[in-house]
Amino acid sequence: MTTEQVLQLFRETEALLEGHFQLTSGLHSPQYFQCAKVLQYPQHAEKLCRVAQQHFSKQEIDVVIAPAVGGIIVAHEVGRLLQARVLFAERQDGKMSLRRGFHISPGEKILVCEDVITTGGSVREVIDLAREAGGEVVGVFCIVDRSSGKANFGVPLISTLQLAPETYAPQACPLCAAGGNAEKPGSRFLKK
Ligand SMILES: [Zn+2]
Numbered sequence: 042m043t044t045e046q047v048l049q050l051f052r053e054t055e056a057l058l059e060g061h062f063q064l065t066s067g068l069h070s071p072q073y074f075q076c077a078k079v080l081q082y083p084q085h086a087e088k089l090c091r092v093a094q095q096h097f098s099k100q101e102i103d104v105v106i107a108p109a110v111g112g113i114i115v116a117h118e119v120g121r122l123l124q125a126r127v128l129f130a131e132r133q134d135g136k137m138s139l140r141r142g143f144h145i146s147p148g149e150k151i152l153v154c155e156d157v158i159t160t161g162g163s164v165r166e167v168i169d170l171a172r173e174a175g176g177e178v179v180g181v182f183c184i185v186d187r188s189s190g191k192a193n194f195g196v197p198l199i200s201t202l203q204l205a206p207e208t209y210a211p212q213a214c215p216l217c218a219a220g221g222n223a224e225k226p227g228s229r230f231l232k233k
Pocket of ligand 1: 222
């Protein structure tokens with residue numbers, strides 16, 4: 042998929058809204074992004090995850106793993122396309138752990154998946170978890186990389202789109218300065 046095709050899919054599904062928004066953090070932004078909105082359509086999830094398939098199908102992948110919750114849909118679709126086992130990690134007492142009887146065997150080739158990477162903290166924890174179990178992490182795939190190139194895992198990072206967040210404190214917001222009013226995402230759909 043080209044960048045424009047990915048953006049088009051996000052706009053169509055309202056995963057990406059453009060305008061003037063007040064985010065839950067209180068910051069203002071010309072964009073609102075919610076990856077779950079595009080992933081609610083399995084056919085779109087498949088299209089986006091084929092990007093991972095193209096990159097990793099020539100390699101042997103035994104296990105696809107995601108940090109819960111956002112990455113699970115991505116991992117499941119990528120695992121289906123690559124015919125690999127799919128696991129997810131969850132926090133237990135604050136530490137990313139494998140629960141539910143999930144297991145990684147020494148030497149297994151691991152692909153870590155996530156929906157959105159911002160700082161990459163959760164992905165890094167899952168990489169550590171996989172390595173502690175003896176797995177060999179061969180790459181990371183995410184739908185959207187919001188790290189502005191800052192996420193570096195020491196293995197290839199593949200994304201369908203790089204979309205840096207653009208946020209402003211309300212008093213420094215150029216859209217407010219131009220006389221606009223920030224709306225809360227979702228509110229425009231309630232006015233109908
Ligand atoms: Zn504003």
